[in-house]
Amino acid sequence: MSKKQFDCDGFEIVPSKRNSKNKQTKIPSKDSKFSEQDTFINIDKTIKRINSAVDDLRASNYLEHFLKSVSTVLSSRKLEAIVCFGLGHIGECNISRYQLALLLCLRDSFECHKVLVHDPVFYKTECSVLKQLGFDVIPENSEGGYVISKQHVTLVYFPHCPKQLTNNFLWSNWSTDLEHCILICNSFTSMIENHPERILKETVPYICKINPYASEITLENNFIYTDIFNDTSIHHFPKENLKNTESEFWSKGDKPTYENTEEFITALMVEKCEHGIYNVKACSCNLTAITVRDPEAKLNEKASGKSNGQTTDQQLCKAIDEMHFKAKSYYDYLHHSRRYKEINVEFKGKGERSVSETARMVGFKLPHDPKP
Numbered sequence: 541m542s543k544k545q546f547d548c549d550g551f552e553i554v555p556s557k558r559n560s561k562n563k564q565t566k567i568p569s570k571d572s573k574f575s576e577q578d579t580f581i582n583i584d585k586t587i588k589r590i591n592s593a594v595d596d597l598r599a600s601n602y603l604e605h606f607l608k609s610v611s612t613v614l615s616s617r618k619l620e621a622i623v624c625f626g627l628g629h630i631g632e633c634n635i636s637r638y639q640l641a642l643l644l645c646l647r648d649s650f651e652c653h654k655v656l657v658h659d660p661v662f663y664k665t666e667c668s669v670l671k672q673l674g675f676d677v678i679p680e681n682s683e684g685g686y687v688i689s690k691q692h693v694t695l696v697y698f699p700h701c702p703k704q705l706t707n708n709f710l711w712s713n714w715s716t717d718l719e720h721c722i723l724i725c726n727s728f729t730s731m732i733e734n735h736p737e738r739i740l741k742e743t744v745p746y747i748c749k750i751n752p753y754a755s756e757i758t759l760e761n762n763f764i765y766t767d768i769f770n771d772t773s774i775h776h777f778p779k780e781n782l783k784n785t786e787s788e789f790w791s792k793g794d795k796p797t798y799e800n801t802e803e804f805i806t807a808l809m810v811e812k813c814e815h816g817i818y819n820v821k822a823c824s825c826n827l828t829a830i831t832v833r834d835p836e837a838k839l840n841e842k843a844s845g846k847s848n849g850q851t852t853d854q855q856l857c858k859a860i861d862e863m864h865f866k867a868k869s870y871y872d873y874l875h876h877s878r879r880y881k882e883i884n885v886e887f888k889g890k891g892e893r894s895v896s897e898t899a900r901m902v903g904f905k906l907p908h909d910p911k912p
């Protein structure tokens with residue numbers, strides 16, 4: 541009989557019945573994290589690029605219309621805070637940098653000094669950039685939950701974010717206090733036009749319920765780069781609209797849960813990665829045979845400070861990690877296809893060069909060039 545094998549935490553490694561070769565696979569290590577990864581970005585260069593994005597935005601009609609619209613919604617009210625979830629990688633992605641530039645312009649125009657940001661994918665150095673710009677980086681993933689002020693206005697910005705974030709945000713403020721909120725996110729109107737009503741009612745019920753009482757300002761997408769603010773609208777919930785609701789309208793259930801979300805990163809996904817709940821030690825290529833620590837047991841151990849040394853017969857298969865891989869793959873796909881576009885715009889040749897341009901480029905003179 542073969543000797544039992546144990547991992548460094550004392551859990552027995554259960555060999556696969558289908559394939560006993562126990563080849564190592566390329567499953568991400570338990571150190572992989574969504575947040576605060578150590579990918580290096582050059583802070584000074586990033587800040588320079590952000591400043592240049594601010595300059596471009598300041599020179600645009602888009603910003604002028606945007607600020608005018610926000611100012612109209614605010615009327616004489618004070619903007620107390622700006623909250624932004626889902627900026628993405630500001631160190632690597634132009635789209636994220638321009639969206640960040642919008643935050644800076646909003647902060648300056650409305651003299652609002654409380655700006656909070658969160659994205660589970662931020663690198664440590666990106667958090668440093670945001671802090672240098674005077675923003676507060678929210679450390680934990682509240683999944684879009686943020687309770688707004690009851691006195692003054694909070695502007696909430698979810699740039700191109702999964703609709704689950706917006707639904708959770710509405711759930712966490714589900715009352716007539718929503719009159720104190722300006723919500724900038726993917727257009728409710730286009731979401732409702734482009735998805736079957738039944739599906740939306742099941743998946744994002746709070747967006748569906750509030751939509752008839754929302755006012756949406758659609759801005760012309762006339763910024764120089766059309767993939768930064770596309771499909772983005774300003775939504776607000778005027779008092780006079782909300783007063784037409786019955787009190788039962790505001791009763792709410794438990795925090796929404798979602799199935800098959802692709803871009804939405806839950807707190808549990810982050811926690812699983814950060815606590816290294818999956819102890820990947822040995823596994824075959826197809827069916828994995830790995831000891832898996834039960835998430836609850838791991839959290840209990842963490843609280844008690846002791847390991848209970850249990851062996852589980854759970855096998856790590858695709859399903860248990862599926863959400864994490866799906867969300868990460870989807871994000872990477874979007875991110876890298878946008879980077880590809882950016883690089884193309886910046887470096888691709890501008891079409892065929894004329895004979896004289898080509899000659900000049902390589903230092904030749906054409907016969908009819910004047911002699912020096």
Ligand SMILES: C[S@@+](CC[C@H](N)C(=O)[O-])C[C@H]1O[C@@H](n2cnc3c(N)ncnc32)[C@H](O)[C@@H]1O
Pocket residue numbers: 625626627628629635636639658659660661681682683684699700701702705803804805806807871874
């Ligand atoms: C489609 S990307 C948009 C990124 C960027 N704003 C853009 O327009 O390219 C969606 C973003 O939402 C973020 N996200 C997903 N779940 C989140 C959560 N629970 N809290 C905050 N941001 C989240 C993702 O990390 C990602 O950066």
